[in-house]
Amino acid sequence: MRDGQEFKQAVRRGRKAAEPAMVVHVVPGTDGVTSVGFVVSKAVGTAVVRNRVKRRLRHLTAARLGEVPAGSRIVVRARPSAATATSTELGDQLEAALHRAVAHGDRP
RNA sequence: UGAGCCGGCCGGGCGGCCGCGGCGGGAGCGAUUCCGCCGAGGAAAGUCCGGACUCCACAGAGCACGGUGGUGGCCAACAGCCACCCACGGCGACGUGCGGGACAGUGCCACAGAGAACAGACCGCCAACGGCCCCUUCGGGGGUGCGGGCAAGGGUGAAACGGUGAGGUAAGAGCUCACCAGCGGUGCCGGCGACGGCACCGGCUCGGUAAACCCCACCGGGAGCAAGACCAAGAGGACCUCCGGGUCUGCGCUGACGGGCUGCUCGUCCGACGUCAGCGGGUAGGUCGCACCGAGGCGUCCAGCAAUGGGCGUCCCAGAUGGAUGGUCGCCCUCCGCCUCGGCGGAGACAGAAUCCGGCUUACAGGCUGGCUCAUUCG
Secondary structure, eight states, X not given: OOOHHHHHHXXXXXXXXXXXXXXXXXXXXXXXXXEEEEEOOGGGOSXXXXXXXXXXXXXXXXXXXXXXXXXXXXXXXXXXXXXXXXXXXXXXXXXXHHHHHHHXXXXX
């Protein structure tokens, strides 16, 4: 996801699921290319820390794209505790959050 | 062996699996795919200086404003670097210094203290001179400390208007002299120079602060890669038209008649279909700039104390734009804790390129390495 408008729409319209280290917004799709965006604010830490968090989340999300409908639009917002969490913790939380958001989306 | 001083460098290593960005080449109409190569730092940071580059009506002079401030050298340039000088600190290696001018002028110097920049007299010292008292052989002598003389000693202070010694005196004082320190001058010598050394002379002493105003010398146009160029889109407006369209401009409203050239003055340039100001709102898609043969990296030789410069050889070395340079696992390394001395658990410094260079400053676990100083011991 590369457009500011897309971010706004996904955050506003998407189903939200919160975990200690992140908040996930999902707009379920029907077909096409799934797009993902990450938001890591300065509250998370310095530039080095933010980069590390973003990279970890990118890899973890890429591995779980099969669990969301194709064409969905996902925004993952990192919270401050993501800075100290391990990759295993981040992965578990991401998986739980995605499941909840998608499940909500299935029941309009 | 023990203390210490000054540099230079590194700043986790290896491997498996899965990924990302760029460039080159191959295949494909194409989306894409395959192969090869490259892919964060010494500070990429703070954005404090200096440049390159771009635009500003080619932007000139004076004033203002800002910056720099020992000397010489280096550099594209600098508030940088090197060498040296001076002052201060250290036994020393070495360190520190916003290091021009205080007879151009103005200002400030708290507290303490008698007195702090036209110096001053609290304690103290003195009794020459005047006064007063006593004695007198009428020459004078003694006392007092009222007037007075003095600034040596004490005391205050960051600083008290030179120091030591002698002469001198009532007591004293550069009052006089010798030496020393300091100031100014002259001559000679050394050095490109800052400056240093020696000799002589002078008045005998004349504070500090310019990170206070100020004075002097030198330097400085403004804005910045969202600079700027091109393409696409584009409400509205202006002009042309063969009514098909084309060209230019580029959001709206309000206001001014002037405005630009950094501010002011001179000067100069642009303008009324224009320009500028204020308010309110919106957008920032693509390509280039820009990934770069360069103030370039590495090696070596030469010149130089060095900064640096030159010759030769060799290499091509990140280029994203919601922003790649990674994720994960294992072994090793370092450190910390526990402890059954061999394992277990945890941690791995500061920190992430954004137009590009040269510096400065700040942050940094731990480690490697070179040179030098002092003390002690042995030979």
